[in-house]
Amino acid sequence: MDPVSQCKTEVDVLWSEEKTLQPPENFKNRANVKDPVIYRQAFQDRLKFWEECARRLDWYQPWDKVLEWNSPFAKWFIGGKLNASYNCLDRHIEAHLGKKIAIYWEGENGNTKALTYQDVYEHVNKMANVLKSMGIRKGDRVAIYLPMVPEAIFAMLACSRIGAVHTVVFGGFSAEALRDRINDAQAKLLITADGGWRRGAMVPIKTMADAALGQTPCIEHVIVVQRIGQDIPMKQGRDHWWHDLWEKAEAYCEPEPMDAEDILYILYTSGTTGKPKGIVHTTGGYLTGVNVTMDWVFDLKSNDVFWCTADVGWVTGHSYVVYGPMSNGVTQVMYEGAPDFPERNRFWEIIQKYKVTILYTAPTAIRAFMKWGVQWPKSCDLSSLRLLGSVGEPINPEAWLWYYENIGHGHCPIVDTWWQTETGAIMITSLPGITAMKPGSATKALPGIDAEILNEEGEIIKEGGGFLSITSPWPSMLRGIWGDVQRYKDTYWSKWQGKSYFAGDGARRDKDGYFWFMGRVDDIMLVAGHNISTAEVESALVDHSMVAESAVVGVSDEVKGQAIVAFVILKDGNRPSKEAEGLLKEHVSQKIGALARPKQILFTSDVPKTRSGKIMRRLLRDVAEGRALGDVTTLADSLVVAELKKQYDEV
Numbered sequence: 087m088d089p090v091s092q093c094k095t096e097v098d099v100l101w102s103e104e105k106t107l108q109p110p111e112n113f114k115n116r117a118n119v120k121d122p123v124i125y126r127q128a129f130q131d132r133l134k135f136w137e138e139c140a141r142r143l144d145w146y147q148p149w150d151k152v153l154e155w156n157s158p159f160a161k162w163f164i165g166g167k168l169n170a171s172y173n174c175l176d177r178h179i180e181a182h183l184g185k186k187i188a189i190y191w192e193g194e195n196g197n198t199k200a201l202t203y204q205d206v207y208e209h210v211n212k213m214a215n216v217l218k219s220m221g222i223r224k225g226d227r228v229a230i231y232l233p234m235v236p237e238a239i240f241a242m243l244a245c246s247r248i249g250a251v252h253t254v255v256f257g258g259f260s261a262e263a264l265r266d267r268i269n270d271a272q273a274k275l276l277i278t279a280d281g282g283w284r285r286g287a288m289v290p291i292k293t294m295a296d297a298a299l300g301q302t303p304c305i306e307h308v309i310v311v312q313r314i315g316q317d318i319p320m321k322q323g324r325d326h327w328w329h330d331l332w333e334k335a336e337a338y339c340e341p342e343p344m345d346a347e348d349i350l351y352i353l354y355t356s357g358t359t360g361k362p363k364g365i366v367h368t369t370g371g372y373l374t375g376v377n378v379t380m381d382w383v384f385d386l387k388s389n390d391v392f393w394c395t396a397d398v399g400w401v402t403g404h405s406y407v408v409y410g411p412m413s414n415g416v417t418q419v420m421y422e423g424a425p426d427f428p429e430r431n432r433f434w435e436i437i438q439k440y441k442v443t444i445l446y447t448a449p450t451a452i453r454a455f456m457k458w459g460v461q462w463p464k465s466c467d468l469s470s471l472r473l474l475g476s477v478g479e480p481i482n483p484e485a486w487l488w489y490y491e492n493i494g495h496g497h498c499p500i501v502d503t504w505w506q507t508e509t510g511a512i513m514i515t516s517l518p519g520i521t522a523m524k525p526g527s528a529t530k531a532l533p534g535i536d537a538e539i540l541n542e543e544g545e546i547i548k549e550g551g552g553f554l555s556i557t558s559p560w561p562s563m564l565r566g567i568w569g570d571v572q573r574y575k576d577t578y579w580s581k582w583q584g585k586s587y588f589a590g591d592g593a594r595r596d597k598d599g600y601f602w603f604m605g606r607v608d609d610i611m612l613v614a615g616h617n618i619s620t621a622e623v624e625s626a627l628v629d630h631s632m633v634a635e636s637a638v639v640g641v642s643d644e645v646k647g648q649a650i651v652a653f654v655i656l657k658d659g660n661r662p663s664k665e666a667e668g669l670l671k672e673h674v675s676q677k678i679g680a681l682a683r684p685k686q687i688l689f690t691s692d693v694p695k696t697r698s699g700k701i702m703r704r705l706l707r708d709v710a711e712g713r714a715l716g717d718v719t720t721l722a723d724s725l726v727v728a729e730l731k732k733q734y735d736e737v
């Protein structure tokens with residue numbers, strides 16, 4: 087059976103695809119995009135269409151050519167020059183929006199800040215000068231390892247102002263994960279914090295950074311944001327307090343005119359091998375993509391209060407906390423902490439307090455809210471909301487309907503947005519004033535995006551299941567993997583000989599042309615909406631002195647979408663035990679981060695492999711999810727599975 091048909095979901099059972107939900111009339115009437123002709127215009131002249139989108143930005147110099155496509159290498163808006171930070175700040179101030187609130191920041195512990203566009207502008211300019219004074223030049227890499235504080239946004243925009251390439255590492259990642267990313271990117275400077283708050287506890291970010299910095303010879307300077315105010319070790323000559331530098335910095339920094347194809351950032355994402363991939367995004371195409379999708383998909387109005395709950399460490403934070411909202415001059419909420427601290431209604435309190443109009447969050451969060459019960463959202467006034475979004479993994483129809491009814495009270499359209507770190511911006515979702523919704527379906531490709539379901543041979547499947555593919559280049563697409571051209575070609579373009587982009591997702595198209603996503607078809611797990619590769623966790627496990635071999639699978643999990651189950655073969659002389667299980671879980675946490683902590687570890691004497699030595703993850707998933715086993719005759723040793731299953735059932 088092919089991988090796609092294997093990941094059949096409950097979609098068919100729960101929600102018939104015949105049924106659709108129309109966007110509410112009053113939403114439709116006021117929508118920014120209400121004429122479906124936009125799809126036809128984009129289809130008839132795709133390049134002209136994207137050119138018009140790019141004109142939403144301010145350019146120092148217009149482009150000579152829209153697209154150069156030497157598969158699989160794309161260049162967009164060739165010859166054009168612009169600056170991302172100018173587009174996110176200066177132009178709003180010139181348009182007299184300096185007094186508009188850019189960020190309502192809500193610290194987990196109750197600290198708050200309201201920052202105007204003028205405030206953000208001042209911070210970014212000063213920080214840009216600080217970076218310059220530390221020897222950072224155009225093209226240099228700067229690593230950012232921060233909690234959800236406004237300084238994370240300032241730091242990213244300061245980099246883009248001077249043409250430095252930022253690489254943000256999620257603050258929940260381990261010291262080793264940080265070290266590997268810094269070294270791969272050869273970053274010269276690190277921006278971090280003395281700590282952060284999570285569920286009332288202090289997260290020792292600087293301690294983790296220090297552990298990484300022991301093995302990152304490329305780092306010359308470290309800038310430390312004071313968030314906690316605790317006494318922490320500062321290394322003379324290397325470490326500097328953000329506020330000290332800031333005070334002495336010059337107020338204005340001229341933005342660097344960047345080539346449309348100059349790199350804006352590198353963001354690491356899991357690959358099917360243990361080594362993360364540094365996804366490269368450039369300036370002109372990326373900014374065009376996030377700017378225009380922000381407006382279309384979230385139907386922005388000048389008085390909206392937008393809240394994307396993602397951390398800036400993920401692409402969702404890059405595109406829909408930093409570059410999308412800021413380049414559109416939006417007022418947004420940024421929240422530092424956990425959704426259940428101090429109570430399980432924290433999100434709803436924040437919505438009530440700031441009168442949030444658009445909420446963009448993840449299915450894993452929605453499923454947690456479902457589990458906690460409707461009394462929490464009911465305790466707050468959510469009437470300011472007018473649009474809801476979902477991102478990160480397929481949203482099951484049950485969670486969709488719960489979100490629609492209990493958060494949106496039946497009057498907010500839901501945009502289920504499919505995209506990836508690699509695509510830079512939203513690709514498949516509804517236009518909320520036009521598209522009839524089907525709970526559980528991401529609906530249709532946005533105008534200007536050519537998406538199809540292809541089979542193994544690359545033939546288009548109009549109705550039915552297969553592999554999701556993007557069949558023409560798009561402005562915000564990745565330009566490569568940092569330092570590894572071959573891997574870029576192999577991962578995304580080899581499946582159909584460079585003709586079409588392979589996204590790695592299984593999907594199905596119904597008779598109305600709607601897309602239904604069914605999960606990854608490769609060895610990447612989606613845990614709480616985040617990419618973690620099986621290989622990454624396996625290599626963390628075998629790194630432990632007790633472990634001989636391991637095989638990791640993602641199994642369905644009620645809240646997180648997928649949870650990690652590890653099958654572990656211990657080295658001779660080690661015995662399976664509860665302690666060993668605990669130690670190994672902790673070890674994975676240490677190596678990668680708490681996100682990758684296995685839910686369960688099962689000790690075994692062998693794992694099933696094909697005759698060519700490939701781990702049979704499908705079988706392991708069957709075992710872990712308690713399903714009956716199918717055909718095992720292709721296995722090197724079919725007895726292994728039977729043995730495993732017996733063991734597992736006993737647990």
Ligand code: WT7
Nearest residue numbers: 402477478479480502503504505506507603617
């Ligand atoms: C993978 C990309 C997109 C930003 C956050 C994750 C899955 C994402 C959806 C959705 C079904 C989705 C896909 C994709 N995914 N959004 N609306 N419906 N699946 O970025 O870490 O690069 O992960 O997330 O499997 O390939 P990422």
